Amino acid sequence: DADVTQTPRNRITKTGKRIMLECSQTKGHDRMYWYRQDPGLGLRLIYYSFDVKDINKGEISDGYSVSRQAQAKFSLSLESAIPNQTALYFCATSAHSNEQFFGPGTRLTVL
Amino acid sequence: KQEVTQIPAALSVPEGENLVLNCSFTDSAIYNLQWFRQDPGKGLTSLLLIQSSQREQTSGRLNASLDKSSGRSTLYIAASQPGDSATYLCAGPRNQGGKLIFGQGTELSVKP
Numbered sequence: 001d002a003d004v005t006q007t008p009r010n011r012i013t014k015t016g017k018r019i020m021l022e023c024s025q026t027k028g029h030d031r032m033y034w035y036r037q038d039p040g041l042g043l044r045l046i047y048y049s050f051d052v053k054d055i056n057k058g059e060i061s062d063g064y065s066v067s068r069q070a071q072a073k074f075s076l077s078l079e080s081a082i083p084n085q086t087a088l089y090f091c092a093t094s095a096h097s098n099e100q101f102f103g104p105g106t107r108l109t110v111l
Numbered sequence: 112k113q114e115v116t117q118i119p120a121a122l123s124v125p126e127g128e129n130l131v132l133n134c135s136f137t138d139s140a141i142y143n144l145q146w147f148r149q150d151p152g153k154g155l156t157s158l159l160l161i162q163s164s165q166r167e168q169t170s171g172r173l174n175a176s177l178d179k180s181s182g183r184s185t186l187y188i189a190a191s192q193p194g195d196s197a198t199y200l201c202a203g204p205r206n207q208g209g210k211l212i213f214g215q216g217t218e219l220s221v222k223p
Contacts, residue, residue, distance in 0.1 A: 043155075043200070043213040050208075058210065090154060098143055098204055100211060102155040 003027045004103035006091050012109045019078040021106050023091030029101075031094045032074035034058075034066060036087040037105075043090070049074055081110045115214035117201060123220040129189050132217045134201035136182035144177045144184045144203040149216070155200065159186075163207070191221045 004025045013019055023032065034046040035058075045058030047066040055066060063085060065077045078085055091103040114137045124130055134144070143163045147155040159168045159175040161184070167176040174187040184201055198218045202211040 040215075042215045043202075045210055048210065088152070092155075096208070098207070098209075098211075099145060099157060099160040100202075101157060102147075104154040105152075107152070 002104065004091060004093055004101055006089075006103040006106050008106060009104065010107045012111065013081055014111050015082055017081050019081050019108065021076045021089055021091075021108070023074045023076070023103055025072050025091075025093045025101075025103075027093055027095075027101060028071075029093040029095045030071065031096075032068065033092040033094075033100065034064075034074065034076045035090045035092065036060070036085075037090060038087050046076065078108075081108075083110045086110045115201065115203075115212055117199075117214035117217050119217060120215065121218040121220075123222065124191055125222050126191060126193060128191050128221075129187070130191055130219075132186040132188070132199050132219070134184040134186070134214055136203070136212075138182065138205070140205050141177075141179055141182055141203045142206050142209060144175070144201060145211070146173075146175050146184075146186050147200045147202065149198045149200060151198075158199075188219075191219075193221050193223050195219060196221050 007022045030051050033048040035043045037043050044060050049068045067075050086109050089106045092100045094100045116135050118133045144161045146158045149155050161168050161177040172189040177184045198216040200216045202213040
């Protein structure tokens with residue numbers, strides 16, 4: 001079984017809808033991250049969490065929110081989706097060594 | 112602002128060739144460095160992590176080095192194979208516990 005899982009893997013939605021992307025990990029890591037990847041822009045950090053009570057904004061947090069429900073779960077919400085949030089979204093985890101392990105990604109399309 | 116440059120952006124080589132991918136940081140302050148592989152539409156797979164106290168790491172046909180004084184890293188792939196075709200990304204934080212800063216990647220194609 002994969003160490004970092006993401007659901008859904010693909011999602012098509014309409015402008016204005018609320019969307020939640022979920023991430024679970026079995027690696028026992030404290031730290032979890034959400035990134036988005038866009039062609040030509042690379043990977044950009046949205047939010048990160050160093051433990052259950054810790055939430056931090058990344059470089060592009062506007063329009064997104066997160067919830068760290070447990071050590072193993074970190075969800076990303078788009079409160080009102082817009083077309084420029086169409087992207088590939090990745091969850092990642094790390095321990096204190098900084099080595100990050102990524103999930104398989106969620107392809108989100110906002111029409 | 113820390114930026115990461117990966118050269119070349121794309122590379123095509125015949126099978127069996129040895130090759131080097133480059134990664135450099137505009138601000139040479141880099142704590143450690145991680146190399147990833149990404150297949151099209153897929154997640155990132157961690158290949159090698161060079162820890163703060165290390166200068167290089169090896170895994171099979173891969174060897175990565177880090178020169179912190181110049182803010183440069185190289186990934187050496189020996190005896191390339193078509194299965195090595197993918198995009199390779201480097202990333203590192205400026206300090207311990209810091210956020211990873213990613214390069215744009217090098218797209219590698221190994222022709223049979």
